[in-house]
Amino acid sequence: EAEVAQSPRYKITEKSQAVAFWCDPISGHATLYWYRQILGQGPELLVQFQDESVVDDSQLPKDRFSAERLKGVDSTLKIQPAELGDSAMYLCASFGANVLTFGAGSRLTVL
Amino acid sequence: QKEVEQNSGPLSVPEGAIASLNCTYSDRGSQSFFWYRQYSGKSPELIMSIYSNGDKEDGRFTAQLNKASQYVSLLIRDSQPSDSATYLCAVNARGGGTSYGKLTFGQGTILTVHP
Numbered sequence: 001e002a003e004v005a006q007s008p009r010y011k012i013t014e015k016s017q018a019v020a021f022w023c024d025p026i027s028g029h030a031t032l033y034w035y036r037q038i039l040g041q042g043p044e045l046l047v048q049f050q051d052e053s054v055v056d057d058s059q060l061p062k063d064r065f066s067a068e069r070l071k072g073v074d075s076t077l078k079i080q081p082a083e084l085g086d087s088a089m090y091l092c093a094s095f096g097a098n099v100l101t102f103g104a105g106s107r108l109t110v111l
Numbered sequence: 112q113k114e115v116e117q118n119s120g121p122l123s124v125p126e127g128a129i130a131s132l133n134c135t136y137s138d139r140g141s142q143s144f145f146w147y148r149q150y151s152g153k154s155p156e157l158i159m160s161i162y163s164n165g166d167k168e169d170g171r172f173t174a175q176l177n178k179a180s181q182y183v184s185l186l187i188r189d190s191q192p193s194d195s196a197t198y199l200c201a202v203n204a205r206g207g208g209t210s211y212g213k214l215t216f217g218q219g220t221i222l223t224v225h226p
Contacts, residue, residue, distance in 0.1 A: 105154045
């Protein structure tokens with residue numbers, strides 16, 4: 001079964017450090033999303049890519065977050081510097097055949 | 112007012128009972144509606160999608176949509192302990208094109224099915 005791959009699964013960092021998350025969508029899926037899910041809440045969209053282009057990053061805190069998908073396949077989400085409030089699950093999802101499929105997520109803890 | 116609201120939980124039902132999960136949304140132009148199940152520490156997985164008014168059944172799950180009332184529900188019949196999870200309602204506001212996966216989620220309802 002096709003999967004969305006994410007790494008790392010868990011990341012613990014101190015505030016002010018830089019962190020990066022990687023995502024490889026299901027093969028052939030042109031549309032990729034990064035969502036953030038704070039414990040006890042639903043996922044919130046951070047950024048949407050169509051191939052290598054950003055379609056929507058209106059909810060991305062651009063002073064500290066950046067996202068790229070240089071070759072239109074895998075994607076990286078970076079946070080620099082990390083803050084305590086960034087502790088959350090970062091979920092990558094890709095869209096195809098009318099289905100949005102999530103990866104296993106990257107759990108970030110900022111100390 | 113939140114864009115997508117779910118009934119406050121947690122919801123506890125006995126094994127074999129019907130669990131009813133409710134969701135309202137604010138954007139009347141919303142096109143697509145989804146229910147995701149999320150086990151603790153795991154990522155959401157799609158269990159139902161519904162696009163038109165009425166009921167849609169899939170095994171023990173039935174999704175109901177009433178666009179006039181801006182209301183979506185999920186019924187789980189013959190609930191099993193393995194159904195214990197957080198259920199997320201998600202809405203695609205405009206649908207079409209590249210925005211299909213651009214979902215707004217509710218806060219989730221925790222369901223516990225006890226033996």
